[in-house]
Amino acid sequence: MHTDLPPNLPPPIVLEVRGLRRHFGKVPAVDGIDLHVREGEIYGFLGINGAGKTTTIRALMGIIATEAGTISLLGETTRRTSVAQKRRIGYVSQEQNFYPWMKCHALGKFVGSFYPAWDAAEFSRLLEVLEVPADRRVSELSGGMRAKLALALALAPRPALLILDEPTAGLDPVARREFMQLIVAQARQHRRTTLFSSHLIDEVERCADRVGIIHQGRMRFEGTVGELSRLVRRVRMAADAEFVLPLGFEIWRDESLDGVRTIALRAEPAAWDAFTLPPGATIEAMSLEDRFIACVGATVVRI
Amino acid sequence: MIRGLLTKELRQHGFALMFLFLVVLGGLALIAGHGPLHRALGGGFSAVQLLHTTYVPLAALVLGQMLIATEFRQKTQLFLEGLPLPRWRMLAVKFTLGLAVLAGAIGAAIFAAWWQARGTDAITPRFAALVALKSAGWVWFIYTLCFAHAFLGRYRVAFGLALLFGYFTLDTSGVRVSEFGPFALIDDRFAYERFVLPGRALAIAAALGLGLAALGFAMGLVRDASVASLLAEKMSPREKVFITFLTLTVLMLCGYIAEHRQTATPVQMPGATEAQRGVVRVFASAAVDAPTREETAALERVAQRAADELGALAEYLGCATFPPVFIVHRRDLAGGAVQSGGLKPAQGGMVRANLTAKEFYERDLLEAIVQQTLLAHTGGLAGRERNAWVHDALSAWWPYRQPRAAAESDLNPKWVAKARPTLPPDFSARHLDAWLSVAREDNLRGSGTLAATGLVVLAQRHGAEARQRFLAAMFREHRPADFRGWLADVFRPRARLFRAATGVDEKQFAREWRDALALSTTP
Numbered sequence: 049m050h051t052d053l054p055p056n057l058p059p060p061i062v063l064e065v066r067g068l069r070r071h072f073g074k075v076p077a078v079d080g081i082d083l084h085v086r087e088g089e090i091y092g093f094l095g096i097n098g099a100g101k102t103t104t105i106r107a108l109m110g111i112i113a114t115e116a117g118t119i120s121l122l123g124e125t126t127r128r129t130s131v132a133q134k135r136r137i138g139y140v141s142q143e144q145n146f147y148p149w150m151k152c153h154a155l156g157k158f159v160g161s162f163y164p165a166w167d168a169a170e171f172s173r174l175l176e177v178l179e180v181p182a183d184r185r186v187s188e189l190s191g192g193m194r195a196k197l198a199l200a201l202a203l204a205p206r207p208a209l210l211i212l213d214e215p216t217a218g219l220d221p222v223a224r225r226e227f228m229q230l231i232v233a234q235a236r237q238h239r240r241t242t243l244f245s246s247h248l249i250d251e252v253e254r255c256a257d258r259v260g261i262i263h264q265g266r267m268r269f270e271g272t273v274g275e276l277s278r279l280v281r282r283v284r285m286a287a288d289a290e291f292v293l294p295l296g297f298e299i300w301r302d303e304s305l306d307g308v309r310t311i312a313l314r315a316e317p318a319a320w321d322a323f324t325l326p327p328g329a330t331i332e333a334m335s336l337e338d339r340f341i342a343c344v345g346a347t348v349v350r351i
Numbered sequence: 352m353i354r355g356l357l358t359k360e361l362r363q364h365g366f367a368l369m370f371l372f373l374v375v376l377g378g379l380a381l382i383a384g385h386g387p388l389h390r391a392l393g394g395g396f397s398a399v400q401l402l403h404t405t406y407v408p409l410a411a412l413v414l415g416q417m418l419i420a421t422e423f424r425q426k427t428q429l430f431l432e433g434l435p436l437p438r439w440r441m442l443a444v445k446f447t448l449g450l451a452v453l454a455g456a457i458g459a460a461i462f463a464a465w466w467q468a469r470g471t472d473a474i475t476p477r478f479a480a481l482v483a484l485k486s487a488g489w490v491w492f493i494y495t496l497c498f499a500h501a502f503l504g505r506y507r508v509a510f511g512l513a514l515l516f517g518y519f520t521l522d523t524s525g526v527r528v529s530e531f532g533p534f535a536l537i538d539d540r541f542a543y544e545r546f547v548l549p550g551r552a553l554a555i556a557a558a559l560g561l562g563l564a565a566l567g568f569a570m571g572l573v574r575d576a577s578v579a580s581l582l583a584e585k586m587s588p589r590e591k592v593f594i595t596f597l598t599l600t601v602l603m604l605c606g607y608i609a610e611h612r613q614t615a616t617p618v619q620m621p622g623a624t625e626a627q628r629g630v631v632r633v634f635a636s637a638a639v640d641a642p643t644r645e646e647t648a649a650l651e652r653v654a655q656r657a658a659d660e661l662g663a664l665a666e667y668l669g670c671a672t673f674p675p676v677f678i679v680h681r682r683d684l685a686g687g688a689v690q691s692g693g694l695k696p697a698q699g700g701m702v703r704a705n706l707t708a709k710e711f712y713e714r715d716l717l718e719a720i721v722q723q724t725l726l727a728h729t730g731g732l733a734g735r736e737r738n739a740w741v742h743d744a745l746s747a748w749w750p751y752r753q754p755r756a757a758a759e760s761d762l763n764p765k766w767v768a769k770a771r772p773t774l775p776p777d778f779s780a781r782h783l784d785a786w787l788s789v790a791r792e793d794n795l796r797g798s799g800t801l802a803a804t805g806l807v808v809l810a811q812r813h814g815a816e817a818r819q820r821f822l823a824a825m826f827r828e829h830r831p832a833d834f835r836g837w838l839a840d841v842f843r844p845r846a847r848l849f850r851a852a853t854g855v856d857e858k859q860f861a862r863e864w865r866d867a868l869a870l871s872t873t874p
Binding site for chain 1: 352354425427
């Protein structure tokens with residue numbers, strides 16, 4: 049970890065993916081995506097179901113092979129993540145397939161045997177903090193408890209990078225909120241680089257420093273939420289009003305409803321500065337969810 | 352890493368592993384402590400052989416299911432995949448642990464057997480090495496088989512059943528499975544053989560084991576999610592129906608074959624008159640308590656005549672084997688009646704007749720004998736409609752055949768008279784394919800004679816050699832009464848054999864046959 053870098057230099061890149069490609073049969077699950085995560089950053093990996101989030105994460109974890117592309121992980125570039133690299137990653141999968149007969153502390157002992165840097169005391173502390181009963185069998189835990197147990201297992205080896213694949217899927221709103229608070233607290237406290245995938249916009253908006261939006265196996269956007277706001281805006285006008293797409297603009301979504309037409313446009317900030325609104329048109333406020341839907345939803349919608 | 356995995360496996364399956372270990376020791380203790388049982392088995396090493404045939408397959412199956420199938424069924428291998436653990440190492444630990452447990456249990460059994468026998472039997476180093484090697488080969492083969500089987504996921508039950516029933520079917524079908532490779536290692540000589548090293552069996556067991564182990568590892572390692580993970584997915588309802596149907600079909604087929612084979616035991620005819628000519632054996636017996644002198648003489652005469660005729664037939668066709676023939680004399684049968692004995696093809700041919708009746712006609716008996724023998728020799732295929740005219744023809748023609756070809760220059764007027772009413776007006780090659788219909792039309796009265804005239808016409812027009820070539824092509828080879836015979840019949844149809852043997856097709860021959868019958872004179 050580089051903690052004493054000059055403040056004007058950006059933190060080093062911990063994870064960088066270039067041109068990652070993977071098909072399942074003829075279906076391209078991941079089709080040449082690029083992403084990078086800097087040290088200490090919380091990266092929200094956003095996409096609808098089937099967008100390619102889990103495939104990307106499983107490729108990052110070396111669970112599946114890639115057809116093309118490189119993965120630079122913790123300063124080492126490979127085609128497939130090695131065991132040595134995995135020892136420095138904490139991973140929480142989408143489904144927790146633990147041994148149901150094991151007690152939580154025994155599971156910690158088992159998982160710890162694979163990590164040289166395993167901190168048993170930290171694991172016990174995490175179980176206590178997360179209120180997971182150490183003496184209870186996995187089969188006796190609720191879904192939320194299992195997710196917390198998975199987080200404790202992922203954090204106990206004090207990983208340089210934490211990767212979570214939809215960790216809150218299936219949790220109730222309260223458990224989800226608590227879970228994400230813990231992740232953010234851990235990331236801030238230990239400057240731990242964190243990448244988590246989700247299809248829940250509010251979760252990403254609340255926790256992530258930067259987001260990557262993946263759709264149909266391709267990265268549609270990567271940057272901060274603020275950058276997305278500056279790039280994507282929505283113009284509202286009458287349905288019959290004439291609109292000519294200016295140079296440097298791209299229509300992400302064109303929606304007509306009850307005689308009102310709203311067009312989500314993407315353009316660089318400089319282009320937006322030079323943009324002239326058509327007569328009678330206004331710029332409408334957009335939430336991250338609106339921008340996400342504009343990014344991954346249908347381009348033209350007529351209701 | 353390995354220690355962690357081993358600890359996990361022992362914690363997860365510790366009770367079951369201990370149970371497997373105790374079963375073998377308990378069994379040996381029981382045998383050792385129970386005198387009559389010990390004597391019945393023939394000593395400690397016989398008990399080890401018993402363990403090899405019963406305990407080892409069951410224990411290997413249980414180990415495979417516990418260590419491999421459970422991991423994939425519960426999808427806990429996905430959890431392991433997220434850990435810094437190479438997949439091959441996880442499989443290697445499981446493989447080694449299971450093999451060590453099984454080998455350890457059998458090793459303990461051999462040690463116990465040796466301990467018990469050390470005062471009474473001469474345990475030479477060679478004998479000990481033979482027992483150890485044979486045990487190792489067998490355990491290696493069975494364990495790797497069960498290891499690979501455990502990766503089959505949702506298909507493992509169906510596959511296991513098919514394998515098991517396949518084994519028993521082969522065993523009951525006369526295939527000596529116990530003499531093959533690994534099975535030969537634990538045959539009846541296991542506890543007694545002190546000199547001969549079954550090198551070939553050991554090599555086969557080692558090679559098969561290597562192949563099976565490689566197959567298991569491949570299923571666990573190839574592809575990202577591994578073949579084993581895909582196979583471990585639950586069956587769809589449609590797949591369940593299909594697999595159930597397939598399994599039941601295989602089981603029924605195995606049952607049918609086993610039953611068929613089991614009941615086809617050789618026919619025993621104590622006190623029968625026997626006559627042999629080359630590959631032909633004829634047995635004649637009277638189904639009466641005390642045969643008269645006349646009956647005994649008739650049996651002797653008929654047996655010798657039948658052996659002569661069938662010996663000549665086997666030579667004419669070039670048969671390397673021929674089914675046994677059984678002739679049964681029955682006083683209760685009406686004078687000229689000749690009955691089929693209803694044996695299975697594998698048992699041979701049987702006919703019954705009243706050999707001392709006034710109306711008894713020996714050539715009718717010979718015709719029936721040839722008919723039954725050809726059916727047995729071809730596994731019943733000769734009787735199929737597509738082959739029926741040749742079968743009828745040879746059976747009817749053979750007892751009346753003329754020794755010289757010149758004698759066949761004209762058709763026998765009596766035959767012509769008998770055959771003409773049976774001959775369909777539009778007789779053509781298609782009738783040769785539907786011969787049973789031709790025979791039914793005439794109520795079976797003259798179909799045999801009509802068929803026999805065909806063979807005479809064939810010799811007249813294309814030579815006696817062409818006729819012999821055709822008949823030999825049809826009946827020379829023995830056909831088993833299963834799918835192999837059926838396949839041979841499909842791929843070597845009569846029409847093709849006819850053309851190959853005679854150089855003409857059956858359409859032309861049918862015309863020649865019809866014209867010859869039309870032009871021939873009748874008495």
